[in-house]
Every structure is written in C-alpha cells, then in structure tokens.
Amino acid sequence: MLLIRYLNLNSHIPFLKIRLLTSLLVLIIMFGSLGASLTKGFNLGIDFKGGILIEIRNEPPLAIADLRVKLSGLGVGEVSLQTFDDDRDTLIRVQQPDSATTSAESVINVIKQNLPETTEYRRTEFVGPSVGRDLVQQGIMAVVLSIIVISIYIWFRFEWQFSVGAFAATLHDIIATLGFIALMQLEFNLATIAAILTIVGYSINDTVVIYDRIRMNLRRYKARSTEELCNQSLNETLTRTILTSFTTLLALIALFYFGGAAIHQFIAVMIFGIIIGTFSSLYVATPLLLVMRLRATDVALPENPLENKPS
C-alpha cells in the first residue's frame, strides 16, 4: 500500500543500450534549440533591451485596439500592448530609440495623460539603455561563470572524466532551455536568468547523485564492465530520481497555477528545466563516461591493504 513498495523496483532496465538513439535525440535537441534561438530570436524584456513598461488595470476593460492607435500616435517611440486576465490587465511597452532626447519621465507622463482617470497603475518600470547593456553582460557572465565553477568543483571531487560529463550535461541543459524559451517566445528578463541558473544547479544535483553511485560501484565491482555498472547505478538510483523529480515537479506545478501571473513564465522555464535536467543526467552525463572509456582503475582508491570497505 505504501508507494515505496511499488517503487521498490530492483529494476534492471538497460538504460544505456539505447544510447545511440538517445544521443541522436540529444543532437536533435541541440540543433533545434540553436536553430530556434537564432531564427526566432528571443523576446527580450526591458531588463535587457531597455525601455518602458507600464502595467495597468481597468474596470471595465479598455478598448485595446483604440488605445493602441492612440498611444502609437503620441510619437514617443514604438508602443506595444499586451493584455491578460480578460483584458482587465494591460501591459504597455514603449521602446525608446537610443537617441531619444525626451526623458523616460516625460514619456511616462504623456502616456498617463492619455489613460482614463480611474486606471490603477500596478507597476511602472524603466530601464535605460546603458543599464540594459550592463544587465545583459552580467547575465551572460553569471551563466558562463556557473558552468565553469561547477565543472571545477566536480573535477575537484571526482575524476576528470566526470567533470567533462558534467560540463557537457550542463551545457546541454542551458542550450535546450534557451531553445525552449525562444520557441515559446517567453519573455527573457532577469528572472529567466535566475531560472536558468537554478536549472543548472538542479541538474548537477541529479548528475552528482548518479556519478557518486557509479563511482561507488566501479570501486566495488572491479570485474564488471563500465557499461554494465553504469546501467546498474542508474537502476539503483531510479527510485530516488523518480521521487525527487516528481515531488519537485508537483510543487512547481502548484506554483504555476496558483502563484499568480508575476512568476508564471519563471516557473514554466523551471518546469522544463527539471525535465531536461533529469534527462541529461541519464543520457548525456552518463554515456559520456563510456565515450571517455572510464575504467575501474581510474577511480580506484590508493592501495591500502587494511582497508576493506568500499568508498
């Protein structure tokens, strides 16, 4: 009756047997993501592009088409409108040309003058072009730094083959997530960077658990082939992987539906990331160990005749 009984799998699924197939899948995902990023491009939020964002709420809802015409005719720059929540909430985005001489201040005032008196201003955001550029730089640095730091840490704690695997898996996750964001045209802002970094952390989490088990098995069963031991390790950790991913996913789905519009897209990215992170631990991080011909001797502990126990 306890779930754990059903999950007391003692499974023997030959995960790595289909690794040629899954590697193909990985390549498709990679190229697809790169393709989507380059062709569809990213829906950059004002955090990176600079510009003005005003979120308003009107009861009764405004006639959006009319508003769009009116605001576009003000000559303040490119204006785009987006509504949600049955048109009650409207997102007004203004893209100021870089050489604009009018201050953001005056643009906001002009727009406010053209909105009804009863409008509730939920939030107003303005990012100047120089700050936007700075944030792009910082965002990229943060992602690059995280991959490097984590790879170094894994190198430190495990052998180099593991570090390469971890590096590749992390890179895979980031590219796939970027592709997802480009494909769905989700708004790319600072919160998205946070989601990407979290996914990196979570995926590594997953990968490390599996690596730890593989290393332990390699040391214990010196005679068996690496492929066999990898399969065994994956099976042994399967219960944990299913339970953890499932729990985290359920929690995130709750946040997705009940957390409100403000973190909606942030959570969407994270949900995708959890799934892709689990996949990469199985089919990117592990097969690479085989590609690099990891042997039991690579992970063997220094000889100590008194030491009998593994790990």
Add this chain to the structure above:
Amino acid sequence: MARASTFSYWLTLILVLLACVAALPNVLSKNARDSLPSWLPNQTINLGLDLQGGSYLLLEVDMEHVENRLYQDVLTNLRLAFVKARVQPENVSRKENIFTITLPSETSWPDISRAVQNETIYNGSFRTQSALNNVIFELDPALILSARQVAINKSIEIIRLRVDETGTREPLIQQQGANRILLQLPGIDNPERLKELIGTTAQMNFHLVNDSIDEPLTPTTRVPPNTIVLPLRSAMGLGAPQYIAVFRQAMVNGETLVDAQATFQDGRPVVSFRFNTVGATRFGRATQENVNKLFAIVLDNEVISAPRINEPILGGSGIITGQFTVQEANDLALLLRSGALPAPLDVVEERSIGPGLGADSVEAGKIASIIAFAIIIVFMVASYGVIGILAAIALIVNVIIMFALLSSLQATLTLPGIAGIVLTLGMAVDANILIFERIREEVAIGGRQLFVVLSEAYSKSLGTIMDANITTLLAALILFMFGTGPVKGFAVTLGLGVLTSMFCAFMVTRLLMLLWVGRDKSKLSILGNT
C-alpha cells in the same frame, strides 16, 4: 560521522527551539510584537519591493560634470601659479588630465619651476617639451578618482536629506558601482515628486539684472560677453516664455545659504532664506552698491524672481516670492536646505510596484506555497508511511528555521524568493529520500545492529548530499553576486534553503528517527525487507 553524539542531538534541539522563537514574530500582530520583552527577537521578514509595493531607482552621477569642475579649478590654480611667478603663459590647453602651458619665448622652465610648483596645490608632475617651449602638467589620476568618490558621497548625503523630508519609511540609499546610486523607497509607488526633488541640482545664485538692453529678449538675442539670457520661471507654465538678461558673474553664491523655510507673506506662500556670515557680508555689500536695481534669483539657470533692491539688506536674510503653491514653496525650501548637488543626476533605471500588485503577489505566493507544501507532505507520507511523517515534520522545521534566518538577518523576501523556498522544499525532500534509500540498502544487507545500520546509511549519504547541495549553493552564490532586486532575493532564499535543508536532513530527521525507532529495528521494515 559514525555516530552523532548525544551532544549534537541536544544542540539540534536547542537550535530548533531558538529558531521557533526567532520566527515567532512573523505570526504575531503588530501590537503583540511591540509588547514582547526586549530580550526576545521581534523582527519580521523584510518584504521586497515587489511584495510590499514601492520604488527602486538607480541614479547615475554625471561624472563628466564633476571632472570638468575639477579641471576648471586646476586650471585656475595653474594660471595663478604662473602669475605669482611673474610669467604670462602664451597659451594653456588641456587634454583629459594633461595641461599644456606654452611659455613665452624668453622664459625658461628651470628658472621658474620652483616658484610655480610652490603655488600649485594639486598633486601632479611637471615636465618639459623643450622643442615647443611647453611645460606639461599631468594631474595625478588619483585626484580624479577621489573627486568622483567625493561627488557620490555628497550626492548620497543630499539625497538622504531630501528623501528624509518626504517621510519615506526606511529608505535605502547606497552607492552602486563607480558612479551610480541606488534608492529603494518602500511604500512610495508614485515617485514623481521624489524624482523631481532628486533630479533638481538646486544650484542657486543671485545675479544683477542687466536692464540696459532695450529690445525684447529671446535666447538668441545678442548680448555683451558679460551677460547671459535666462528664462523666467512662469507660474504653472502658462503663457509665452519670458527672458531676462543678467550679468554672468554672480553677486552672491548660494553655497553660503544656511537655512531656508517655506512661510507666508500677505497670505501667499514664499520662501525665506538666510546666509552665513560670509554670505551675509557679501549680500549686504552687493545690495548696498546696487540700490534701486533689479537682481535675479536664479535656480539652476532659471530665474525664479527678479525683485528690486529697495534698501541695503544687511541682515543676511531675505524672501523669495514667485507665485508658488504651498507645495512648491516647501519643495524649494527643502532643496535649498539640502544644498546643491555636485553634479546632475540621471535616472537610469526605475521600478515602481503599486500596493495592489504587491498584495496580490503576497497572496498568490502564500497560497501556492501552502499547496506545494501540502502536496509534498502527502507524497512523502504515501511513499514512506510513518517515516514519511517524520520527514514531513523535518520539513516543517526546515521552513521555520528559514523564516527565523530571514527574520533575524533581515534578508529580503521577494516573489521569486518564495519560489526559492518551494524549490528548497523539493531539494530537502531529495536529501531525505537519499538517506531513506540508503537506509533501505543497509537494512537489506541485514544482520546488523540498528545503530550500525543508521550510522552507515548517514555517513555514506553525506558525501553525495554535500556534493549535490554545494553545487546548488554555488549557483545561488553566483546569482547573488550578479543579480539585483528580486533575483537577489531568490538567490538568498535558495542559498539559505540549501543550508537549512542539509541541517534538517542530517540532524533533525535523524533525531526524529531515533526517537521513533527507539530500539525496535523492525520498524524500519517499512522501508523494505529486513
């Protein structure tokens, strides 16, 4: 860690109790909080602007202006130095921090260098360019850096004075980077007035009006070199812009103002001001020499009013009238009191969240977290039975400890931060699951004493859990370094969450398990075959 000592169990218990006490203020009403005895913590979690409502402003100091001021002062000093050395330079020019002085042909540098260097008060080095009979003065770059820093410090001071007067609760004013200032104003979701107050340099000067020019004035009218044309501030921006010609050289400088107050004269709002002794003397002499003439009160190159000097003003105080509203008079008085900004400030980033959105986000965050929490607990109990309940208790303790840390560190909770808490719950569950799986395996090996089983399981899982959590911690650290505002809040809760979940998985769950299993190893059979 073969076996956690009894000491560590007691320590865990004490820490958990402390955490409960520290987290307690969050569930009490304000009155209850205020009536707590002083030795008990009474701080609640600091809500971020996206949950409280408020404004975040990033200001950039116009450093070019600061540098130019410095160069101007250096130039003046250099000229003076040469004059004192009885030399009239043929030409002085500047490129960045390098000043090139062309000496007259009969002068040689070695003769005058000592005299000039004595009079030069700015750090720098002199060298010659003999072919052109030039002397090069290179200003020490450290002076430029320190001038910038002084400008920022002074700006922060002045901003603080101006913001304090508006009664904003706990504003945060901080330097960010080399030339930016960060402002966080909780509760102010419409910072228009504040932006105006901060955006005004508030440089006030008194100039004599040049009334010898007959023709109607426009910005392009030709005027003698000692005069400039300035716009007149008209009430409420009505009517065509008017201009006044004033002498370029200020009679009295606003730096000597010591006080300004908004008051009433003839029922109309006015601003009264007072000079210090130096200013008073100067003002007195200027008014004495110019009775019956008009003088202009200029604020940031705009003439506020141009009254006639009816009699010498020796007392060092006066009144500025100018068709002000009460608010405008108050603002002007405030600006004068706080002093002039050393350089213009530019708003380069602004985020204002209204209280409506803030409250909605808090609600949504609360509901979502509770649901997520409930799902996790149900799942754990369904999977692991009674042991799952233990894990659930540990999870609750985890949240309490997180709240305690957030409250006492006064770290900021943002909406992504709430997502971070939920995420760490997921990861805390992971740690527990890893341990339970290990326990299962150890139990399956069979035939050993209970404490051996448990201690083996815990020590084997330590390495894995540490590696897994430290990498998440690294990601959180990087996010913290590079993030701002809400993202920073996320990094904080994620990082803290990782630490608390490690603590709970290792100490709290173990304590609970020990208490429950007691000596009865068979209870572990829930986890698998014994």
